[in-house]
Amino acid sequence: MDDSRRDFLKKASIASLGIAALPVLSAGVRAVSGHGAATDSIQWGMVIDVQKCDNKALADAAQKACHTEHNVPAVPADLKDEEIKWIWTEAFQNVFPEQAHARMAHKLHDKQVVVLCNHCDRPSCVRVCPTKATWKRKSDGIVMMDMHRCIGCRFCMAACPFGARSFNYSDPRKFMDTEKPANTLYPTRSMGVVEKCTFCADRIREGRQPACVEAANAIVPGAMVFGNVNDPESEIYKYLTENHTLVRQLNLGTGPNVYYKL
Amino acid sequence: MSDKGKIFLGLIVFIVAVTYPMWGGVFAKTPAPDVQLPDGKCIESRDYMVANHMNMLDEWRDKFVREGEEIYIASDGTEHAISLTKTCMKSGCHDNKTEFCDKCHTYADVDPYCWDCHVAPDQVAPKGGN
Numbered sequence: 186m187d188d189s190r191r192d193f194l195k196k197a198s199i200a201s202l203g204i205a206a207l208p209v210l211s212a213g214v215r216a217v218s219g220h221g222a223a224t225d226s227i228q229w230g231m232v233i234d235v236q237k238c239d240n241k242a243l244a245d246a247a248q249k250a251c252h253t254e255h256n257v258p259a260v261p262a263d264l265k266d267e268e269i270k271w272i273w274t275e276a277f278q279n280v281f282p283e284q285a286h287a288r289m290a291h292k293l294h295d296k297q298v299v300v301l302c303n304h305c306d307r308p309s310c311v312r313v314c315p316t317k318a319t320w321k322r323k324s325d326g327i328v329m330m331d332m333h334r335c336i337g338c339r340f341c342m343a344a345c346p347f348g349a350r351s352f353n354y355s356d357p358r359k360f361m362d363t364e365k366p367a368n369t370l371y372p373t374r375s376m377g378v379v380e381k382c383t384f385c386a387d388r389i390r391e392g393r394q395p396a397c398v399e400a401a402n403a404i405v406p407g408a409m410v411f412g413n414v415n416d417p418e419s420e421i422y423k424y425l426t427e428n429h430t431l432v433r434q435l436n437l438g439t440g441p442n443v444y445y446k447l
Numbered sequence: 448m449s450d451k452g453k454i455f456l457g458l459i460v461f462i463v464a465v466t467y468p469m470w471g472g473v474f475a476k477t478p479a480p481d482v483q484l485p486d487g488k489c490i491e492s493r494d495y496m497v498a499n500h501m502n503m504l505d506e507w508r509d510k511f512v513r514e515g516e517e518i519y520i521a522s523d524g525t526e527h528a529i530s531l532t533k534t535c536m537k538s539g540c541h542d543n544k545t546e547f548c549d550k551c552h553t554y555a556d557v558d559p560y561c562w563d564c565h566v567a568p569d570q571v572a573p574k575g576g577n
Contacts, residue, residue, distance in 0.1 A: 324515055331512050332564060366566050370532055375563035390517070 228326035229304065229384050230414035230442035231398070232424055235277075237408040238299045243401050244274045247299065247409075250400035251382070256373045258360035269351040271382040272301040272397050280433060281445075298445065299409075301397070302349040302382040303433065304328045306440030310341035310350065319379075325413075326442065327384045337377035346434050347441075350381045414442060480550040485540050490521045501559070504531065531565050542568045 188196075238244060251257065251272045260268050274297040278285035285293075304321075308328045311321050318334035319341055321327070342350045356376045358366070366373050371387070374380050385395035393399070394411050401408040412421035430444040489496050491503075510516040511529045519527045519534075528534050541547045544567035552559065562570075 320513075322515070329512075333508055333512065369566040369568065372532075372564040372566065375560065 226326070226415060227324065227413045228306070228415045228442060229389065230412065230421055230425075230444065231301075231384075231395075232410040232421055232428075232430060232444045232446060233299050234408050234410075234446045235296070235298055236447070237405045238401065239296055240405060240408075241297070243404045243408060244297060244299055246400045246404055247397035248272050250396040251385075253367045254371065254385070254388075254396045255383075256357075256361065256366040256368055256371055257380075258357040258373075260360050267352075267354040269353065269357065269380065271351075271380070272299065274298060275300050281431065283434070283436065284431070293447075299397075299401075300347065300349070300433075301443060302328060302384075303347055303439070303441030303443045304382075304384055305442065307438065309344040309346065309437075309439055313340040313344040315340065325389070327386055327389075328381075329383060329386065330380060332372070332374055332378050332380070335378040337379065339379060341379055346437050346439065350379050352379050353377060477554070480554040482550045483543065483546040485542075485547075487539070489540075490519070490525065490527050490534070492522075495522075504535075504561070507531070531561065532568070536568055538568070544569055 238247075248270075252259070252270075255271060257269055257271055277293045277296040277298050278289070280298040280300055304327055306326070308319075308321055310319055311328060314320070315338060316334050316336055318331045318336070320329060320331075322329050337352065339352055342348075342352060353374050353376050357374050361367070361373070385393075385397075388395055394402075398409040398411045410421045410424050412419040414421055414425065416422055425444060428446050430446050432441040432444055434441070484493075491499075496503075507519065507529045510519075517529055519529050521527060535541050536544070544562065548567075
């Protein structure tokens with residue numbers, strides 16, 4: 186031990202500086218590697234054509250297809266705060282607040298835009314979940330829910346900047362027709378859990394398109410495009426490279442995988 | 448020490464009252480559940496399923512929901528879809544919750560919350576039927 190006290194303190198302070206700099210450096214690396222870089226892994230994504238989806242019949246059909254398939258309860262209008270929704274519409278200026286300036290085109294004002302969970306690359310809901318009831322699937326990038334594990338703390342709802350999550354304030358079965366779920370092969374939820382869009386994980390497993398995409402495209406072909414955004418051969422990859430699209434709240438850095446074509 | 452008798456009497460009453468839950472059932476006549484078993488063979492032996500179905504379902508839900516495994520390979524090598532409603536409770540198997548699941552669960556005084564969410568086929572109309 187030849188080191189003097191002074192040398193030891195010098196080395197210790199350099200080491201602690203290095204440790205403190207680590208998160209900053211790794212964040213920089215993440216920012217450079219960035220959102221949208223092609224990789225081998227699957228990342229499901231969706232394009233919503235805002236013009237083609239500006240159609241109440243289409244939006245209603247997409248929502249009905251989704252909510253019927255997943256037994257999402259139709260909460261009565263007088264309980265608006267308890268509403269449960271996986272896919273719905275919002276006014277343009279609320280979907281893209283950073284795009285809504287004072288001289289925005291009149292046709293965009295109040296235009297109804299279809300919204301759903303963005304299945305983000307870096308989902309804030311997953312970060313805050315204390316039980317890992319919600320997590321990002323490594324196999325295909327879906328932000329999944331495990332209803333068995335959800336304790337209903339609603340941290341994820343506070344963390345999600347898109348309001349994509351709904352809480353079951355009461356037993357959802359009481360809002361279903363004659364207490365009979367529409368799809369007996371899909372579970373309902375119980376009181377006290379949070380639910381949201383799963384990108385139709387069960388349909389994807391069978392090689393089918395999500396219910397909303399199927400319903401929307403049956404009304405207006407090309408209204409929605411769904412696929413693996415990491416696969417250069419996929420329709421959605423080509424669509425995204427050839428068209429200008431927006432994502433919601435890009436500046437927040439969550440990396441949404443639902444894209445909007447204006 | 449003239450209260451000896453009273454003390455012993457009180458002690459006996461106390462012991463009888465405290466241990467009643469342990470031996471009280473000896474005299475009770477609760478008939479064993481008469482469970483309706485479906486024809487055919489379950490994915491594992493009867494004894495195994497009676498003892499372990501709850502553990503199997505617990506493992507299944509993590510395998511399917513969290514790990515993405517869809518197929519269970521039974522000890523005899525047969526493959527089954529990992530699903531409570533599509534495998535266990537499919538038509539011809541345990542499609543009657545009231546006569547199968549509930550009989551034993553009521554007898555054993557357990558209240559699993561599977562059906563808070565999962566839909567029992569005998570309790571609802573078929574798909575699209577509401």
